[in-house]
Amino acid sequence: MTGILKNLIEYRELMAVLAWKNITLRYKQSYLGILWAVLKPIVLVLIFMVLRSFVGIDSGAIPYPILTYSALTIWIFFQESASEGVSSVVGNANLIRKIYFPREVFPLTSVITKLVELGISLFILAGLMAWYGIAPTWQILWLPLLVLNAMLAALTIAFIGSALNVYYRDVSTALPVLLSLIMYMSPVIYPLALVKDKLLIHQAAGEWSNVLYTVFTLNPLAGLIDAFQNITLRGLPPDAAAMMPGLVLTLVLLPFSYLYFKRAESYFADVV
Amino acid sequence: MPIIQVEHVTKEYKLGQLTSLKQTVLNSINRLTGRPVEERKPFKALDDIHFSVDEGEVVGIIGHNGAGKSTLLKLLANIARPSSGSIKVKGKVAPLIEVGAGLVADLTGRENIYLNGAILGISKKEIGRKFDEIVGFAELEEFIDTPIKRYSSGMQVRLGFSIATSVESDVLIVDEVLAVGDLAFQRKCFDRMEDLIKRQGKTVLLVSHNIRQVERLCSRVILLNKGSVVSDGNANAVCTQFYEASDTQISSSPTSSLDLANKNECATGEILLRGIEILDTEDKPINSLRHKQAVKIRLDYEVTQELRAPVFGIGIHTTDFIYLATQQSAKQLKLEKLGIGQHRLTFDIPSFPFMPGVYSIRAGVAEGSTSRTLFYAENLLHLQVVLENAEDRIWNDGLVELSGSWAYTQPKISESTYD
Numbered sequence: 001m002t003g004i005l006k007n008l009i010e011y012r013e014l015m016a017v018l019a020w021k022n023i024t025l026r027y028k029q030s031y032l033g034i035l036w037a038v039l040k041p042i043v044l045v046l047i048f049m050v051l052r053s054f055v056g057i058d059s060g061a062i063p064y065p066i067l068t069y070s071a072l073t074i075w076i077f078f079q080e081s082a083s084e085g086v087s088s089v090v091g092n093a094n095l096i097r098k099i100y101f102p103r104e105v106f107p108l109t110s111v112i113t114k115l116v117e118l119g120i121s122l123f124i125l126a127g128l129m130a131w132y133g134i135a136p137t138w139q140i141l142w143l144p145l146l147v148l149n150a151m152l153a154a155l156t157i158a159f160i161g162s163a164l165n166v167y168y169r170d171v172s173t174a175l176p177v178l179l180s181l182i183m184y185m186s187p188v189i190y191p192l193a194l195v196k197d198k199l200l201i202h203q204a205a206g207e208w209s210n211v212l213y214t215v216f217t218l219n220p221l222a223g224l225i226d227a228f229q230n231i232t233l234r235g236l237p238p239d240a241a242a243m244m245p246g247l248v249l250t251l252v253l254l255p256f257s258y259l260y261f262k263r264a265e266s267y268f269a270d271v272v
Numbered sequence: 273m274p275i276i277q278v279e280h281v282t283k284e285y286k287l288g289q290l291t292s293l294k295q296t297v298l299n300s301i302n303r304l305t306g307r308p309v310e311e312r313k314p315f316k317a318l319d320d321i322h323f324s325v326d327e328g329e330v331v332g333i334i335g336h337n338g339a340g341k342s343t344l345l346k347l348l349a350n351i352a353r354p355s356s357g358s359i360k361v362k363g364k365v366a367p368l369i370e371v372g373a374g375l376v377a378d379l380t381g382r383e384n385i386y387l388n389g390a391i392l393g394i395s396k397k398e399i400g401r402k403f404d405e406i407v408g409f410a411e412l413e414e415f416i417d418t419p420i421k422r423y424s425s426g427m428q429v430r431l432g433f434s435i436a437t438s439v440e441s442d443v444l445i446v447d448e449v450l451a452v453g454d455l456a457f458q459r460k461c462f463d464r465m466e467d468l469i470k471r472q473g474k475t476v477l478l479v480s481h482n483i484r485q486v487e488r489l490c491s492r493v494i495l496l497n498k499g500s501v502v503s504d505g506n507a508n509a510v511c512t513q514f515y516e517a518s519d520t521q522i523s524s525s526p527t528s529s530l531d532l533a534n535k536n537e538c539a540t541g542e543i544l545l546r547g548i549e550i551l552d553t554e555d556k557p558i559n560s561l562r563h564k565q566a567v568k569i570r571l572d573y574e575v576t577q578e579l580r581a582p583v584f585g586i587g588i589h590t591t592d593f594i595y596l597a598t599q600q601s602a603k604q605l606k607l608e609k610l611g612i613g614q615h616r617l618t619f620d621i622p623s624f625p626f627m628p629g630v631y632s633i634r635a636g637v638a639e640g641s642t643s644r645t646l647f648y649a650e651n652l653l654h655l656q657v658v659l660e661n662a663e664d665r666i667w668n669d670g671l672v673e674l675s676g677s678w679a680y681t682q683p684k685i686s687e688s689t690y691d
Contacts (some may be wrong), residue, residue, distance in 0.1 A: 017390035019377060021383075026376050097393055099372035100350040100365075266353040269346065270285065 004258065007102045014101060014211045015109045022113040037117035038124050040103045041072040048189050057190050062233050066128050071188045073125055074228040078119040078150045078221060085109040087172045090165050104258070107158040111151050115182040118147065125232065135199050135233035146228055146238070153220040154251045163264040166272050178255025184218050192226035192242060220246030274324035275443060275475050276348065281357035281587060282284070282341055283318040283499075284654030317343040318354070320498040327442075330469050330476045332490035332507060334514055341479045341494040342614060347444050348477065366392065366435075368596055370447070377421035377431055381412055384420055402438050405689065410434035430457055444468060446639065465489065465595045484592065487511045514593065515630035515656065517669045535647035543579060543637050543646050546614070548570035548653050550633075560656040561624055563673070568617045573647075579610040581640030586619050588631050595634075596671060602640065627658045627671055 008015075027033040048068045057066045088106035089096065096103065129136065157175075165171040187195065197205045199213040217223050223246050227238030302308065318340045325331050333341050344353045349367035375384050385406055389399040397572075404613045407416055407463075410430040413424075420428055445656055446465070462485075469476050469489060480486050486493060486507065493510035495502045497517070503510050534544045549557045551568045561567055569586060584605070586600035599619065633655070635646035 013396055014390045014393075017387055017396075021387050024383070025376065025378055091454065095374050095391065098370050100369060101391070101393070259294065269352045 005103060006229060007104065008108070011101060011105050015105055015112055018105070019113040020108040021114070022109065022189075023116055029118075033106070034117075037120045041069055041076055041121060041124075044072055045069050051189065056159060058194065059191060060193060062134075062229070063132055066125075066132050066134070066233065067191060067229060068189065068228050069128055070125060070153055070166070071186075071225045073118070073121045073220065074146070074150055074190050074225055075183060075186065076121070077114055077147070078154050079183070081111040081114045081151065081154035082161070083156040083172075083175055084114070085154060085177060086161035086165055086175055088158070089162040089268060090172070096268050101270055104159070104261060107155060107162050107261075110158065111154055112192045114154075127234070134233055137233065139231040139235055139237055142227070142231045142238055146224060146231065149220070149224055149243075149247060149250070153224070154189075156257045159254075159261040163261045163268075166264065167235055168266055170174055180221060182221060185216070186221040187196075187225050187229075192222060192239075195222075214245055217242050217245045218249050220244060220250045237250070249270050273327065275327045275362050276477075277358075277360040278321055278323050278348075281318055281321045281344075281347060281354040281358075282316060283340075283347060283352070284314040284316050284355040286314055292388055296300075296323045296339065316499050318347070320357070320495075320500055323494060323501060323504055325475060326532055327475055327476070329474045329492060330478065332493040332498060333477060333479045333495060334481075334486055334511070335496035337501075338498075341496055341498040343499075345447050345479055345495070348443075349445050352625065361443060362394070363403070363467060364440075365438040365443045365445060366436070367445045368436045368447065371494050373419060373432075375428060378551050381407070381416040381418050381431060384431065385435055389438075390434070390670060392436060392439050394439055398440070406431075406434045406438050409437075410459075411466070420482070426454060426457070427673060432526040433461055443476060446476060446478045446480075463506065469684055480652060482592070483511050483514060486494065487552035491624060530652070533652060534647075536649055538636075538645055538648035540646050542575070542577045543582070543610075544574045544576065545571065545635065545647060545652070546574050548560065548633065548635065550653065551618075559654070560658050563627060563657055563659070564623045564625075566623055567621050569621070569633065571617045572621070573615045573637070575610050575612050575615060579637075579646065582607055582610050582646070583638045583640050584617055585638070587634045590636055590671070591632055591651075591652065591654070593596075594671075596631070624657065625672055626651040626657055628652055628659045629671070630656050634654075640666035 003224065023034075027036070030036070033038070043064050045068050049065060052064055057064065078235050085107040088110045092106050126136075161175060195216060196213070199209045199216070203209040205212050221260040223243030224237065227244055228236055321340075321344065333344065333359045335341050336496070343543055345367070347354050349365055350361075351367070355578055375386050376387060379387060386396065387402060390396070407413055410427075410433070412427060415423065415427065416441040420431065422530065423431070424457060448633060466489065468474050476489075478486060478490060485518075491506045492505065493502045493507045495510050495514050495517075502517075503513055530545055530548070533539065534541070544573055547570070547650070549570045551570055552561070553560050553566050553568075555568070558567070571584070571586070581598055583602045585598060585600040587595060601617075631654070632651045633653045634648075637646045638644060
């Protein structure tokens with residue numbers, strides 16, 4: 001693991017240039033350009049609002065559109081980091097066959113690239129908050145740590161996924177399915193408070209309720225999205241109890257994911 | 273102190289497709305239960321390669337297709353890892369394995385210089401410093417802010433080469449990159465390579481099929497065949513050996529090569545070449561001769577349709593098809609017609625003019641009045657000119673001996689200079 005830090009420093013310039021290339025390429029020859037980074041969550045918010053008008057989701061004191069927009073800001077960052085990380089190694093096959101540098105540069109770059117879009121999305125979120133008259137509190141200082149948490153969760157998927165994808169392209173096909181499953185299991189459309197209320201207060205699943213809630217929060221995004229809404233909109237600190245299971249799971253799995261990647265790395269050029 | 277140390281390196285690839293998930297699962301079940309596992313056959317691209325390169329050495333790697341040259345370079349560039357054995361390289365390696373790898377079509381020339389520079393490990397500061405030089409060398413000043421997808425392929429390759437050769441490194445690994453661009457640019461590339469090699473004293477590994485180029489640039493050559501080092505040593509000696517090896521490979525099937533020659537698009541079938549041989553003064557067939565030896569080339573033709581005033585031609589060319597000399601029969605041999613049947617022609621060379629090396633023969637027949645080609649083929653027979661003593665050959669002598677005479681004159685020192 002110390003190797004990764006050393007490489008991070010040594011290859012920071014390369015990663016910066018590659019990230020800049022990804023961003024430039026994505027929006028070159030597109031009329032709306034980087035606006036697309038904003039359009040995607042906005043369209044999703046509109047869809048969720050229509051959905052909500054049918055089923056009714058209690059959003060508490062926070063207006064529903066900004067609550068979901070806030071959730072989508074961090075969710076889309078995670079989702080796109082993970083999926084682009086997974087396809088990054090195969091996508092750069094031409095470089096892998098010709099030039100050597102540590103291969104983790106590719107998944108890392110994918111995640112770094114997404115930081116830029118996250119920045120734009122946050123900017124819009126700030127605008128929405130001003131519109132709804134929600135003032136940020138000091139809790140906003142948690143933001144970098146939460147973003148880091150999302151990056152680590154995305155990298156856990158990206159390292160092992162991109163290495164497996166070199167051998168079995170099934171991975172990049174299956175990933176969108178897995179990710180949308182995680183999305184419905186995460187408090188994106190509904191707030192975490194609803195789940196908490198059902199399971200912990202009303203004990204909806206009987207004696208299994210507490211266990212089920214822990215299982216639900218094993219999804220790193222469950223606690224993370226709630227925490228993100230807390231620090232931006234509710235002015236509350238992250239809910240440590242909701243975040244802990246997912247964070248522990250991420251920190252346990254990430255080293256294995258990275259080690260698998262490093263072991264597979266030497267054969268990328270032969271197989272890809 | 274060697275800068276590159278390659279120790280007993282073997283690289284195996286598995287033949288065939290990647291196994292399916294089903295096969296993988298079956299294999300692991302079989303392995304666990306101790307039943308035989310269906311393995312894919314390994315293929316040894318490199319087999320126990322062992323050599324070292326000292327600092328400042330320029331080493332050429334030659335061999336036939338599939339000899340393992342590119343695999344070896346990939347291992348040295350750390351792109352792939354050996355299956356067994358170890359490779360130690362001291363210092364930074366710059367691989368010019370495929371110039372233009374990593375150029376992005378949608379980015380401009382300027383953007384690509386920064387991107388490709390970073391990929392090759394040049395820092396942003398350094399690129400900034402070298403930017404004008406890179407653009408200047410690639411001759412792309414006007415187009416530098418145009419996306420490179422609008423470039424011609426030659427322009428793209430020029431840009432790639434220009435960026436790649438500006439990497440500051442201790443070891444340069446070059447794979448066939450000199451064959452880029454038009455003639456003028458090839459010349460420039462070659463000069464730049466020569467500059468890197470000879471004046472900046474870099475350690476260079478060069479893979480090329482252009483043996484003449486290798487002979488010129490390298491001080492030492494490693495010949496690979498089927499993944500093993502066949503010989504390693506003085507550039508001229510190894511290149512000559514390579515020519516010999518190519519020669520035996522080609523001449524091992526003489527009949528089929530004649531059949532092929534008779535079927536090529538320049539042969540009408542009205543006259544067929546049935547045999548070609550080089551004879552010494554005692555009419556014994558030979559395939560190697562000494563410089564200035566007297567030899568004869570004998571051609572056996574079979575005529576299938578009566579020919580009017582045929583003209584025969586014969587020529588010598590190098591293995592890379594530089595036509596060295598030709599002689600045709602029009603002025604020496606006035607043949608009215610040639611009837612159906614076997615005919616034999618001999619061409620007498622009183623003193624074979626070419627320097628040691630491997631040459632090949634081309635031959636043709638045309639119908640005199642209209643100059644219509646009836647038969648023409650190249651590479652018909654290889655012949656090797658050898659030196660009596662191969663060790664005598666210390667420099668590349670060229671193709672032809674330059675006739676002339678040397679004279680030495682003592683400078684007349686007038687007494688007054690010493691006053």
